[in-house]
Amino acid sequence: MDDRSGQSERVIRFTEAALLDLAGIDNATAAMWGAAQAELYLSFLEGVLRVLANNPAQGVVIDQYPQYRSSIARLKNRKSAYGHRIFYREIEGGILVIRILHTAMHWPSHIAGD
Numbered sequence: 001m002d003d004r005s006g007q008s009e010r011v012i013r014f015t016e017a018a019l020l021d022l023a024g025i026d027n028a029t030a031a032m033w034g035a036a037q038a039e040l041y042l043s044f045l046e047g048v049l050r051v052l053a054n055n056p057a058q059g060v061v062i063d064q065y066p067q068y069r070s071s072i073a074r075l076k077n078r079k080s081a082y083g084h085r086i087f088y089r090e091i092e093g094g095i096l097v098i099r100i101l102h103t104a105m106h107w108p109s110h111i112a113g114d
Contacts, residue, residue, distance in 0.1 A: 010095070017098070059071040084100050
């Protein structure tokens with residue numbers, strides 16, 4: 001990526017669980033809507049993650065887990081649209097993505113052990 005702003009690219013790291021989440025998102029999206037849509041959606045998520053890495057305070061602090069922040073990524077900008085909730089924490093130089101969970105999931109049961 002061409003960096004003309006003089007700022008270095010911030011790092012995005014993933015837990016093993018978050019990598020499994022991404023693989024599941026890719027597989028489920030491809031199965032439901034095809035490989036092209038899966039590629040589009042993963043590219044969209046990558047863009048959201050880059051925004052969060054560059055602006056970690058953008059996410060909402062989670063009351064039960066104050067070390068984590070959460071941000072909802074929706075491809076369609078409507079409250080009624082499903083998407084994914086990204087859980088992350090700030091690390092030196094960027095963010096560590098903890099989990100990426102569908103907005104319909106009961107997320108506390110998936111975060112508790114992390």
